[in-house]
Amino acid sequence: MANDPKNTANPSNYVQRLADAREANRKEQEDLQRRLAQLQEEEAWLTNKIQAGPTAEAPQEAAGEQRLHGSTRAPAESEMAKASGAVPKPRQTKRAKAAKKAAQSKPPAKKTAAPKKQSTAKKATAKKPAEPPVRQLVLDLLNRKPGEPHTAREVFNELGKEHPRRVTSVQLVRNHLEGLWKKKDIDKTTQKGSAMYSALVPAPEAPSGAEADQASETASKVPAGV
Numbered sequence: 001m002a003n004d005p006k007n008t009a010n011p012s013n014y015v016q017r018l019a020d021a022r023e024a025n026r027k028e029q030e031d032l033q034r035r036l037a038q039l040q041e042e043e044a045w046l047t048n049k050i051q052a053g054p055t056a057e058a059p060q061e062a063a064g065e066q067r068l069h070g071s072t073r074a075p076a077e078s079e080m081a082k083a084s085g086a087v088p089k090p091r092q093t094k095r096a097k098a099a100k101k102a103a104q105s106k107p108p109a110k111k112t113a114a115p116k117k118q119s120t121a122k123k124a125t126a127k128k129p130a131e132p133p134v135r136q137l138v139l140d141l142l143n144r145k146p147g148e149p150h151t152a153r154e155v156f157n158e159l160g161k162e163h164p165r166r167v168t169s170v171q172l173v174r175n176h177l178e179g180l181w182k183k184k185d186i187d188k189t190t191q192k193g194s195a196m197y198s199a200l201v202p203a204p205e206a207p208s209g210a211e212a213d214q215a216s217e218t219a220s221k222v223p224a225g226v
Contacts, residue, residue: 134163146200156169156170177197186198186199
């Protein structure tokens with residue numbers, strides 16, 4: 001405030017304004033104190049009357065209480081009463097009564113049934129089948145060529161052609177490949193520093209007991225020199 005050019009131009013006026021503001025503040029405090037004292041007196045008077053209970057002087061005391069709180073409501077209420085009593089209610093003529101009675105006696109209008117929606121609208125609002133998750137798309141792609149290793153980029157390139165909106169990055173495909181490998185759903189090898197992923201190759205079925213005996217018998221019949 002000391003650097004304000006308006007204040008430094010005429011410091012005496014600035015000090016006078018501060019003094020006037022302080023004086024106004026003090027007067028307002030005095031008014032509030034007087035009002036507080038008046039309210040405390042009213043509170044004490046009301047407390048005494050409550051403790052004393054109802055007496056024969058209650059109507060007069062009520063009038064005094066009204067004078068304490070002011071009678072600003074009385075004129076307004078009287079004016080409202082005059083205004084409400086000055087306007088008489090309109091009388092209904094015989095024709096108006098007959099028209100009202102006829103309107104009440106008429107049956108309510110029937111609601112027209114809404115037209116049924118066409119089958120084309122139902123087809124349009126039919127839910128589309130849920131698409132498989134990206135993880136399943138990656139696994140299905142590897143299962144097409146079991147045993148053939150693929151890098152994450154190769155899988156991304158092939159799936160990007162079929163599902164460009166869903167397969168958006170190589171890192172997304174790599175994350176799914178690593179998740180499948182950790183769950184032992186696919187195989188993973190390393191070739192020249194690059195991770196290669198391939199579908200699991202089913203193990204050959206072991207021969208049954210009869211087939212194993214026949215194979216061993218055939219092998220025993222073969223001459224040793226052959």
